Each structure stands twice: as structure tokens, then as C-alpha cells.
Amino acid sequence: MADGKKRRRTDPTENSLPFKNKLKPDSVILETLKEFSTSSSASSSSSSAADKTLTLQDLSLPFRCREVADLSLSSVQSNIESLARKIAHSILTGNGFAFDVPSRSSANQLYVPELDRIVLKDKSSLRPFGNISTVRKSTITARILELIHQLCLKGIHVTKRDLFYTDVKLFKDQTQSDTVLDDVSCMLGCTRSSLNVVAAEKGVVVGRLIFSDNGDVIDCTKMGMGGKAIPPNIDRVGDMQSDALFILLVEKDAAYMRLAEDRFYNRFPCIIVTAKGQPDVSTRLFLRKMKMELKLPVLALVDSDPYGLKILSVYGCGSKNMSYDSAHLTTPDIKWLGVRPSDLDKYKIPEQCRLPMTEQDIKTGKDMLEEDFVKKNPGWVEELTLMVKTKQKAEIQALSTFGFQYLSEVYLPLKLQQKDWL
Amino acid sequence: MADGKKRRRTDPTENSLPFKNKLKPDSVILETLKEFSTSSSASSSSSSAADKTLTLQDLSLPFRCREVADLSLSSVQSNIESLARKIAHSILTGNGFAFDVPSRSSANQLYVPELDRIVLKDKSSLRPFGNISTVRKSTITARILELIHQLCLKGIHVTKRDLFYTDVKLFKDQTQSDTVLDDVSCMLGCTRSSLNVVAAEKGVVVGRLIFSDNGDVIDCTKMGMGGKAIPPNIDRVGDMQSDALFILLVEKDAAYMRLAEDRFYNRFPCIIVTAKGQPDVSTRLFLRKMKMELKLPVLALVDSDPYGLKILSVYGCGSKNMSYDSAHLTTPDIKWLGVRPSDLDKYKIPEQCRLPMTEQDIKTGKDMLEEDFVKKNPGWVEELTLMVKTKQKAEIQALSTFGFQYLSEVYLPLKLQQKDWL
Structure with a gap:
């Protein structure tokens, strides 16, 4: 042959x-x-x-789901700025300072067969500054938002480790800044890569x-x-x-x-x-x-x-x-x-x-x-x-x-x- | 300013x-x-x-040292072949089958300040086939030499893991083939990269x-x-x-x-x-x-x-x-x-x-x-x-x-x- x-x-x-x-x-x-x-x-x-056209809503699931998008740096920046304005307004009107943070726990996760991937449901929880149990975490959240805002202005990429070292006194250990970084992604509705924090x-x-x-x-x-x-x-x-x-x-x-x-x-x-x-x-x-x-x-x-x-x-x-x-x-x-x-x-x-x-x-x-x-x-x-x-x-x-x-x-x-x- | x-x-x-x-x-x-x-x-x-000109001998150290060289594939091949001929001759003349293996133990190592690096002294030991305590190791040595000879003929590179898997029954675990690989480098007087085994x-x-x-x-x-x-x-x-x-x-x-x-x-x-x-x-x-x-x-x-x-x-x-x-x-x-x-x-x-x-x-x-x-x-x-x-x-x-x-x-x-x- x-x-x-x-x-x-x-x-x-x-x-x-x-x-x-x-x-x-x-x-x-x-x-x-x-x-x-x-x-x-x-x-x-x-x-x-x-x-591209099929959204989670189209599936008419019995509950709402949360998804993030790839956002441009300028959108991330303006999202942070409008969040800051919203909070300032809340403080000025006497309603205090709190972040509304999406839950990322497994109870809030769901595998959607139509999409063939795990998604997040829309549960979220308040993280008020004026509460002894959340004051630290809300401070960390504010600090991470500030640091991401700096990255937007400079247009550079950093690692999670860099982020941690900018304020070791506050973050104490890297898992704390890492966790809040994912929270911030969810809050701003954008991917972690959009935040210019890379692995x-x-x-x-x-x-x-x-x-x-x-x-x-x-x-x-x-x-x-x-x-x-x-x-x-x-x-x-x-x-x-x-x-x-x-x-x-x-x-x-x-x-x-x-x-x-x-x-x-x-x-x-x-x-x-x-x-x-x-x-x-x-x-x-x-x-x-x-x-x-x-x-x-x-x-x-x-x-x-x-x-x-x-x-x-x-x-x-x-x-x-x-x-x-x-x-x-x-x-x-x-x-x-x-x-x-x-x-x-x-x-x-x-x-x-x-x-x-x-x-x-x-x-x-x-x-x-x-x-x-x-x-x-x-x-x-x-x-x-x-x-x-x-x-x-x-x-x-x-x-x-x-x-x-x-x-x-x-x-x-x-x-x-x-x-x-x- | x-x-x-x-x-x-x-x-x-x-x-x-x-x-x-x-x-x-x-x-x-x-x-x-x-x-x-x-x-x-x-x-x-x-x-x-x-x-380039300074060799270990030039330093007139009180003992001889062993160094390996970067050899071409064809030199490695001919070194293996002449080793095989030497052993065949030893068997035919009734002196049996043994490898002369350089010692790589820490007792045989030395830091040479003039060269600013660790070198190997020239102690070596016999690894006879006709001895119950070394028969396995000398068999492994022969097998590794055979595999390296194949690499020379084909002109390809493999990893240590590949080498191990070509004869799991003999090698049993990878540390055994890895160790003998380093022995073989020393015996042939060449670097491990010359053997075409890469990390x-x-x-x-x-x-x-x-x-x-x-x-x-x-x-x-x-x-x-x-x-x-x-x-x-x-x-x-x-x-x-x-x-x-x-x-x-x-x-x-x-x-x-x-x-x-x-x-x-x-x-x-x-x-x-x-x-x-x-x-x-x-x-x-x-x-x-x-x-x-x-x-x-x-x-x-x-x-x-x-x-x-x-x-x-x-x-x-x-x-x-x-x-x-x-x-x-x-x-x-x-x-x-x-x-x-x-x-x-x-x-x-x-x-x-x-x-x-x-x-x-x-x-x-x-x-x-x-x-x-x-x-x-x-x-x-x-x-x-x-x-x-x-x-x-x-x-x-x-x-x-x-x-x-x-x-x-x-x-x-x-x-x-x-x-x-x-």
C-alpha cells in the first residue's frame, strides 16, 4: 500500500x-x-x-440573575464616580453610608443548562459603615474602589499582590483585599479584567x-x-x-x-x-x-x-x-x-x-x-x-x-x- | 530645577x-x-x-575534579557506543559487566572560590550487574543509556517524565530514572542538556x-x-x-x-x-x-x-x-x-x-x-x-x-x- x-x-x-x-x-x-x-x-x-442575544431574562428563569460585562476603563471610572455620588447623596440626606454588595456565596449560585455555565442569582446585602461588624469591610471596599479609580486614571495593570501592598495596614492579609476585589467587580457590574487587576x-x-x-x-x-x-x-x-x-x-x-x-x-x-x-x-x-x-x-x-x-x-x-x-x-x-x-x-x-x-x-x-x-x-x-x-x-x-x-x-x-x- | x-x-x-x-x-x-x-x-x-583557559587542573588543587562538557548529539552517541564496546569487551574477557559511576554525594562536592562555583571531586564507585545489591541499578543505567541513544538517533528532546514512562515497570518511580539520568550525564562527561532531556x-x-x-x-x-x-x-x-x-x-x-x-x-x-x-x-x-x-x-x-x-x-x-x-x-x-x-x-x-x-x-x-x-x-x-x-x-x-x-x-x-x- x-x-x-x-x-x-x-x-x-x-x-x-x-x-x-x-x-x-x-x-x-x-x-x-x-x-x-x-x-x-x-x-x-x-x-x-x-x-449574544440570549440573555438570562430571555430564559424566563423563576428569579433574576446577575451578570457582569467587559467594560472600558472610562466606563469603570464613571461607574465608580457615580457610585461615590450616590453614597455622598445618601450621607447628605441622612441615610448614612453603605455599600449594596452582591452575594457570591454558593447559595446564590446556579448552573444554567441552557447557557452551560454557573451564574449568580441577584441576592445582595448591605455593608454599612456605621456598624461595628461591617465598618472594616466597608472601609476596605472604599479603599479598593479608590485604588481601582487610580488605575483607571493611569491606564496601567497591576496584580492582586500589588493591590494588597498599597495598604497592608488596612488589608492585613491578601485574602481580604482579594475578596473585596471580587465584590467590587460585582458591584460595578464588570469583569475583574476590566478593573485592570490581572493574574x-x-x-x-x-x-x-x-x-x-x-x-x-x-x-x-x-x-x-x-x-x-x-x-x-x-x-x-x-x-x-x-x-x-x-x-x-x-x-x-x-x-x-x-x-x-x-x-x-x-x-x-x-x-x-x-x-x-x-x-x-x-x-x-x-x-x-x-x-x-x-x-x-x-x-x-x-x-x-x-x-x-x-x-x-x-x-x-x-x-x-x-x-x-x-x-x-x-x-x-x-x-x-x-x-x-x-x-x-x-x-x-x-x-x-x-x-x-x-x-x-x-x-x-x-x-x-x-x-x-x-x-x-x-x-x-x-x-x-x-x-x-x-x-x-x-x-x-x-x-x-x-x-x-x-x-x-x-x-x-x-x-x-x-x-x-x- | x-x-x-x-x-x-x-x-x-x-x-x-x-x-x-x-x-x-x-x-x-x-x-x-x-x-x-x-x-x-x-x-x-x-x-x-x-x-575558558583556566581549568581545574590549572588551580593545582590537591585532588582531581570532574567536569562535564556540552557535547554534540553525535559525540554523545559515540560515547555511548564506545562505553557499550568497553563493557562487551569486559564481559568477553571474563571481567564481568559493571558501570564505573562518578559519586555525586555531598562528600564529593567542593566549592572552589577561584571559580566561584561548586564542583565535583573525582570519586566514583563500581555498579556491577552480578551483585544483588546493584543489579537493579545497573539494569536501569543500561536502559537509560539505550533510551538516550535513541534520542540521539532521532534528534528529538523529551522530558524526564517521558523518559520515566517509557519503562515504568523497570523504573518503578520517577526518582529512580531521574537519579540515574544524572549518573549517566556524569559517566558520559556531558551536560544533561546534551542528552536532549529537558526540564x-x-x-x-x-x-x-x-x-x-x-x-x-x-x-x-x-x-x-x-x-x-x-x-x-x-x-x-x-x-x-x-x-x-x-x-x-x-x-x-x-x-x-x-x-x-x-x-x-x-x-x-x-x-x-x-x-x-x-x-x-x-x-x-x-x-x-x-x-x-x-x-x-x-x-x-x-x-x-x-x-x-x-x-x-x-x-x-x-x-x-x-x-x-x-x-x-x-x-x-x-x-x-x-x-x-x-x-x-x-x-x-x-x-x-x-x-x-x-x-x-x-x-x-x-x-x-x-x-x-x-x-x-x-x-x-x-x-x-x-x-x-x-x-x-x-x-x-x-x-x-x-x-x-x-x-x-x-x-x-x-x-x-x-x-x-x-
Whole structure:
């Protein structure tokens, strides 16, 4: 069948790689991907159009919900100023000084299946200055508002840690300023990134993507093996262009490095992105922006353990403590490409490369089976049930048992060829 | 004094920034830096020329030392092959199968003041296959050698984790394959990077540097705020060019972000690099390469605590468990710019932004006063003594107490103007 074709390698072990003989020529796989990409783009443009018009009110839920928006710096500034005027007026009319702060507790959170993300209901509570139990917190709130106002005037970005250090005497420890920062986001009705308070960056991106970072044009096909560090301030990221057919979201940097060195994105046009473990806010914002602007399907490659799926869920439907901002932080419709529990037998991963799940792993797995975002996808339920039943987990790196390049040369191409995602 | 000069900002608090009035015009500071850079380049070219010719033997130490070299892939390959032939010969002549493995224990380590780094003495031990206590370890050694030989043939890079997963049954846990990997480096007389086994990347670089990463030309002035991720494989990094006057080594990413956003490197031409905490091997290799090729002075900005100084020491004179490769991993002559214990009073850092040192901090500080690399620099001893005496520490971020941009607009310029480094 391969007669007359020049072989790329002379490695004698190559023919013995499991399932390598199932691989069709790249051109066939590329056709499959093009179809997928087009259909996904069509459905995502329609659903994203729906997204834009579909508000929480349209769902006619039995209660009101609160959502924040990406606001410009000048809007944030004027929101703070009008809040200050409102409070001044309240003081002058003898009604005292209090902030009306949205509740972010879990009792006020809700998973909305129609939107596939966690949202915040509209409960809120008063934080009066003239009350011994809230005087400290209302002072901190006023101080944070003042500091954010300064950031608006200067147009710079800072970290939460910077914010804390501007007034250690008042904040005492960083959790206090961090908590109030999220309160302030909710109060002003804007995302935390709109406040110009950014998280430390962890993620990297490589592959078929061109974008601008703070005015500089970045071509991610020309970033060598190291890739481009994902910028902490998403508001200075723009002009995304790509000829990729999909986005490959990778949990860990070892797998990322393998794919970057092999320039996997040139064989199958894609954008490869990783947050090197737990997803950070910058990477989540960046992934969503890519998905929304480029209308590309997202395929996820994570470890076959409950935490792999948990990471997928944070990208997909958000984390609970930032549920007020789930609309901007989540990327809808991420497909679980691998490594899935059923892959372990399917790809004949040797017993010694699988690890026994701990009690804690099994508990986490069972808890996740109760989560709405898992339940809505029957394929995921099946996989997770299998994991909990077999009590086995495996890392992406377990594929190296068949050779260092098995991941990029057999496993992923075969997955793509077979459209083997859920 | 500033009459007739257009003010850049209208922020009324700016004039009240402590010590801002001590700042001279940038042109004066730049002159200072140019002198420093030239003298440092002259001394480093002479010292680096000396470095190249000065071997451990030249020092006529009372014992022999072992050092590894950066070898090409083909040299590593032929070293493995000749080792295999030697062992085959030993078996055929009836002398059995054993590896001669250099000892990497602390008893075999030595700090050499003339070289300012930790080196390995030449003790080694036999690891015979025909002995129940070493049969496992010698089998692992043979397997690692075989895997490295494969990497040489394929010309690809893998992580330690990949290496572990190629034979979990034999290695059992990753510390076993990791340890033998370092043994193999020593046995073959080459650096771990020469084996094409790379560490996960953590570092980022931004500023006045152009280099090539795996064939792609990277201009680090055009990397926005995110910067360029430092590549894991130093052997594919080359063609470094720069018009910088110094390298600014930053401990943490919050400070890095501040400097990147303010494009500090355009006001004072420099290259800004950070490993985001503990220095990883990739960042250490990259820093050394910059220092050696560009002949630039390195100024370090770390937290004012024992760990800040420890981080400086790892960059400067190496970590103990990789002492066999200290020649390639260490960057000589790093200057301690700040934040130094004496800065806390000098810059009037408020009490509430300083943190009390824990018992463990104080013990670490006292232990470090006994380290050779601290003792050789009287200024460092003085600073560290002050820290241990006052029992106070502070993070770089503590400077935010005077405003978010105090670091980039006052503290660092003033430090540079006053040549205030040790």
C-alpha cells in the first residue's frame, strides 16, 4: 500500500507501533478535520449569535440573575464616580453610608443548562459603615474602589499582590483585599479584567495564530519550541487571525513540548495552548477569545483522572468562586479528545503505566458524576463511570511507553481521523 | 530645577513620591550605565577568556575534579557506543559487566572560590550487574543509556517524565530514572542538556534581545507584555544580539509584569528575565548564555528574605545536586541590586509592609552566612547580618506602598543612578 512512497524514517521499530497501520494518509485526515471545523464554525456562529442575544431574562428563569460585562476603563471610572455620588447623596440626606454588595456565596449560585455555565442569582446585602461588624469591610471596599479609580486614571495593570501592598495596614492579609476585589467587580457590574487587576501569567501558545499583544504583532508559528507566553491583560490582545482547523487544549507542558517540537501544527493546522496545569484566568480568557473570534472547535488533551476532567470543566463552565464572571471566562463546547478512560484498553496502555486511584481520587470522581456539567454529556458520564469502576488513572505521558513520539505520530492523528472526541 | 520642562503627568501625588526629587535626568543615569556596561564587558571578556583557559587542573588543587562538557548529539552517541564496546569487551574477557559511576554525594562536592562555583571531586564507585545489591541499578543505567541513544538517533528532546514512562515497570518511580539520568550525564562527561532531556520551561524574557529559537528569529522588544517563553532546549537557541546595557534578573512575575508593561527596557536599555520563583534549568542556561555571549552585567531584583538570596545563589554558583554541571548552569558575577535589607530603612518602607521573619527564615539566614558564596562578598554578609538582626523581611511588591509604578519610576532608576548594587 505504501509502495512507491518514500519512507520518511528508517527507524525499524516504527512499523511495530500499535495502531500505526490504521492511520490513513494525512490528506484524508485533513478532509475530516475541515468538515468538522466548518460544521463547528457554522454551529458556533449561530450559537454565538444566539449567545449574544440570549440573555438570562430571555430564559424566563423563576428569579433574576446577575451578570457582569467587559467594560472600558472610562466606563469603570464613571461607574465608580457615580457610585461615590450616590453614597455622598445618601450621607447628605441622612441615610448614612453603605455599600449594596452582591452575594457570591454558593447559595446564590446556579448552573444554567441552557447557557452551560454557573451564574449568580441577584441576592445582595448591605455593608454599612456605621456598624461595628461591617465598618472594616466597608472601609476596605472604599479603599479598593479608590485604588481601582487610580488605575483607571493611569491606564496601567497591576496584580492582586500589588493591590494588597498599597495598604497592608488596612488589608492585613491578601485574602481580604482579594475578596473585596471580587465584590467590587460585582458591584460595578464588570469583569475583574476590566478593573485592570490581572493574574500572573502561566500559559503558552504556539501554532497557527497571529495576534497583537500590546501593539506588537505576534506570529505563533515563529515562536520556536518555547512558544509565546500568554499575556496577562486580555484587553490588549487583539487582531486574531488563523488558518487553523482546531484548537488543541493541552493540560500539561510535557505534552505541549512534544507537540511544539514536532511542529504538529504544521502537519494538522491547529493552535496549541496550555496553562501548564490548573487553568489560570489569563489562559481562560485567551482561549475564549480565540474560540469566539476564530470560530474554531476546541479539542482537549488531559490526563485520564478526575482532575483532568475537572480542568476541562473549569475551562468549559467556570469555577465557582468566579461564577459572577462565567460569561467571559468560559469556553463553550470543548470536546474531550483524550486521554479518556476507555483509551487505556483501546490503545493497550500496559498495566504498569496505569496508576491505581487513591481513595480521594475515587471520591472526587464520584462527586463529579453528580455535577450538572458532566451529567449533560452522556459520553462523559460513561467514561467517568468506567474510571471510577476500574479505579485506574493514567497521565498523557503514559503514551510514551510506545515511543517518545507516539503521541504526535500515532495517537493524536488516529483520534482526529476517527473523530474520536466526546 | 524642572522649570521649562514639560511634565509628563498631572498626577498630583507624583511629587510626593519619596526620593523622586533625587532622580537625575535619564541621560545622566544612562551615562552611568554605559560606563558600567563597558567596564563589566571588559572585565568579563578578560575573565571569560581566563574562564575558558583556566581549568581545574590549572588551580593545582590537591585532588582531581570532574567536569562535564556540552557535547554534540553525535559525540554523545559515540560515547555511548564506545562505553557499550568497553563493557562487551569486559564481559568477553571474563571481567564481568559493571558501570564505573562518578559519586555525586555531598562528600564529593567542593566549592572552589577561584571559580566561584561548586564542583565535583573525582570519586566514583563500581555498579556491577552480578551483585544483588546493584543489579537493579545497573539494569536501569543500561536502559537509560539505550533510551538516550535513541534520542540521539532521532534528534528529538523529551522530558524526564517521558523518559520515566517509557519503562515504568523497570523504573518503578520517577526518582529512580531521574537519579540515574544524572549518573549517566556524569559517566558520559556531558551536560544533561546534551542528552536532549529537558526540564519544563517556566521562564520568560522581554526587552532588548534578538535570538533564534529552533530557527525562528525572536525580537523580544516585540513580545508585548507577555514576553517570550524561554525555550526548554538551549541547544536550539542562538544568534543572540542586543543593544542592552545590562540584564535585569527578576525573582517574581508581578515585578516582571510591571516592568514589561512600563517598557522599562526602552527607558534604560536592558533585557528583563524571570523564572517566576525558583530558578529552573532552562532559565539558568538561558541567563548564562546571554551573559557569556553578550558580555552584559547582570543585576538581580529579589525579595529581601533568605530565599531571595538563595535564588540569587542558585543562579550564581549552582545547586548542590547538579554540581557536576555547575560550569554550564551558573552565571558568574551577578550583582545584588535589591531589594536589600538596608533598603527597608533607606527607602522608608512602612512597618506594616515588612513581615516578621519566622524561626525557619532566621535559621536559613544564619545558615547562609556560613556559605562560601556569601562569605566571599563582604557587602552581602553585612546585608544578611542586618536581616537576621532586624528579623524583618519584605517582598519586592512592598514598594507598591508608594504607588504601583514606584518600582519602575523611582526605585530602580535611583538604584541605577547611584550604582547601588553589591
